[in-house]
Amino acid sequence: MDISYRQLKAFIALAEERNFTYAADKVHITQSALSQMMKKLAQQLSCELFERKGRTIVLTEAGHHLYQEARFIVNRLEKLVQENHDRQHGYNKSLVVSSLYTLCASLAPKTLNDLKKRYPDFTFRLIEERVDDITHSVLEGRADIGINTNPNHPDLNFDLLFRDSLCFVCRADHPLAEQQDISWEQAHQYATIGVSPGNSLRTLADEAFSRVGLTYDPEFSASHTSTLLGMIASGLGSTILSSTIAGLNASDTIRFIPIVQPVQFRLVGLITRKDTQRALVDEFALILKKHVSDSTLWEAGMAISEPR
Numbered sequence: 001m002d003i004s005y006r007q008l009k010a011f012i013a014l015a016e017e018r019n020f021t022y023a024a025d026k027v028h029i030t031q032s033a034l035s036q037m038m039k040k041l042a043q044q045l046s047c048e049l050f051e052r053k054g055r056t057i058v059l060t061e062a063g064h065h066l067y068q069e070a071r072f073i074v075n076r077l078e079k080l081v082q083e084n085h086d087r088q089h090g091y092n093k094s095l096v097v098s099s100l101y102t103l104c105a106s107l108a109p110k111t112l113n114d115l116k117k118r119y120p121d122f123t124f125r126l127i128e129e130r131v132d133d134i135t136h137s138v139l140e141g142r143a144d145i146g147i148n149t150n151p152n153h154p155d156l157n158f159d160l161l162f163r164d165s166l167c168f169v170c171r172a173d174h175p176l177a178e179q180q181d182i183s184w185e186q187a188h189q190y191a192t193i194g195v196s197p198g199n200s201l202r203t204l205a206d207e208a209f210s211r212v213g214l215t216y217d218p219e220f221s222a223s224h225t226s227t228l229l230g231m232i233a234s235g236l237g238s239t240i241l242s243s244t245i246a247g248l249n250a251s252d253t254i255r256f257i258p259i260v261q262p263v264q265f266r267l268v269g270l271i272t273r274k275d276t277q278r279a280l281v282d283e284f285a286l287i288l289k290k291h292v293s294d295s296t297l298w299e300a301g302m303a304i305s306e307p308r
Contacts, residue, residue, distance in 0.1 A: 005077055007041050008070040010034055011049070015067045018057040072275075080277045094123040095280050098143035100200065100268065101225060104128040106248045107295065108147060111288040115280070122280075131200045138271050145281050146271040147288075149200050157276075159285065160269040161292050166204055167246060167256040169229075170238035174255065181258040184212045192237035193228060194218030200266060205240045208264040229254060242266060247295065 006027075014023040014034065024034040042049050049063040059067060095115070099108045104126060112124045129137060135151040137143040150158045168176065168187045176182055176190065188209060194216065195202040209216040220236060222228050228239050232254060246256035270285050 003041065003044055005074065007037055008074050010037050011041060012067065012070050012074060014038065014050070014057060015059055015063065019055060020057070076275055076277055079275060093119070093121060094125070095145075095284060096125045096127065096143045097145055097147065097284065098127045098129050098134045098137040099147040100131070100134070100149075101128050101223070102242060102244050102248070103147045103268070105225060107288060107291045110291055111284060114287050115284060119280075130198045131203070132198070135271065138273060141273075144272070144276070144278065145284060147268065148271050150267050150269060151271060155274055156271050157274055158269050158271055160267055161289065162244070162268055164242045164244040164266050164268065166201065166208065166240050166259050166264040166266070167243050168238060168259050169232060169241045169245075170255050170257070171232060171235065172253050172255055174238060176257060177255045179257055181260045183261050184208055184214065184259055187240060187259050188214045188216065190238045191216070191240050192219045193231050193239040194221045195228065195239065195241070196221045196223040199223065201240065201242055204264050204266055208259070208262070211262070225249065244268070 010023065010027045010029070013026040014020065017023040017026060020031050020034055024031040027034070029037075038049065045062070045066070047062040048060050049066060050057045050059050052058075095112075097108060097112065105128075108126055112126060116122070116124055127137065127143060131149055131151075134143070134146040134148040135153065135156070138146040139153070139155060147161070152158075168182055168191065170177055170190065174190070176186060179186075191205075195205070206216050218237075218239070220231065222231060225241065225245055228241065229249060229251075232238060240259070241256070243256065243258070270288070272281060
């Protein structure tokens with residue numbers, strides 16, 4: 001089945017113009033050539049793609065399905081050709097990454113540094129954003145790739161990096177510091193510092209407390225991990241963070257205690273638009289996955305489970 005780009009391009013024109021004359025003009029071929037091209041396409045797919053109603057073309061059900069797929073295929077091919085052209089002429093030498101703070105302050109810059117060494121004439125940007133903002137940045141093209149929780153959006157791919165869970169974070173002299181795990185009721189009693197609203201960790205904590213009939217209203221709040229850990233170290237209180245932060249911020253003075261019944265998991269991965277086809281995006285993803293593997297975040301997350 002040797003269906004060509006020219007056939008799909010011509011079919012899209014016919015589906016949109018619904019007229020052989022106009023469609024032929026649009027793709028710069030004769031009407032008879034277009035007619036022969038569509039006849040061959042129908043034979044190759046073993047189905048009727050359209051019906052004539054006077055001078056108007058009406059797509060069949062099979063035609064509608066092909067139109068949706070053809071637009072996607074042609075769009076990807078044209079983007080790939082344009083990117084190759086841009087690359088050869090010195091354009092498109094940039095990569096913009098939007099990330100959750102956890103990775104923005106750790107493995108993402110490490111990955112970009114690796115890429116910078118390979119491509120010293122390229123420009124790289126790392127943006128720290130909240131969950132919804134990361135999704136919008138990728139969807140609207142402000143970022144080429146995002147490090148985020150799963151947005152479950154039909155126009156985005158989600159590639160899992162690792163799974164982590166929420167922990168109670170306190171000083172080593174805290175009454176709960178020697179516990180192997182604690183309940184959400186215990187965490188609620190002591191978590192007087194909160195991650196600022198809009199952060200994925202705060203959303204997950206709010207959901208977990210709600211399931212056990214509690215409302216989370218901490219006395220203090222902050223957005224950045226370093227600020228939160230500093231507040232804890234100063235004795236101001238305790239908070240709820242992810243097990244990932246525990247792995248990236250080892251300390252003898254701070255304890256990360258799993259909260260169970262239930263364990264509140266978070267899936268962290270890479271999000272890209274489904275029409276994204278860039279070698280640099282793929283290379284960033286591969287290097288970041290290696291750093292995740294080397295940091296044992298994946299194994300640690302998969303090992304988390306509810307106690308029996």
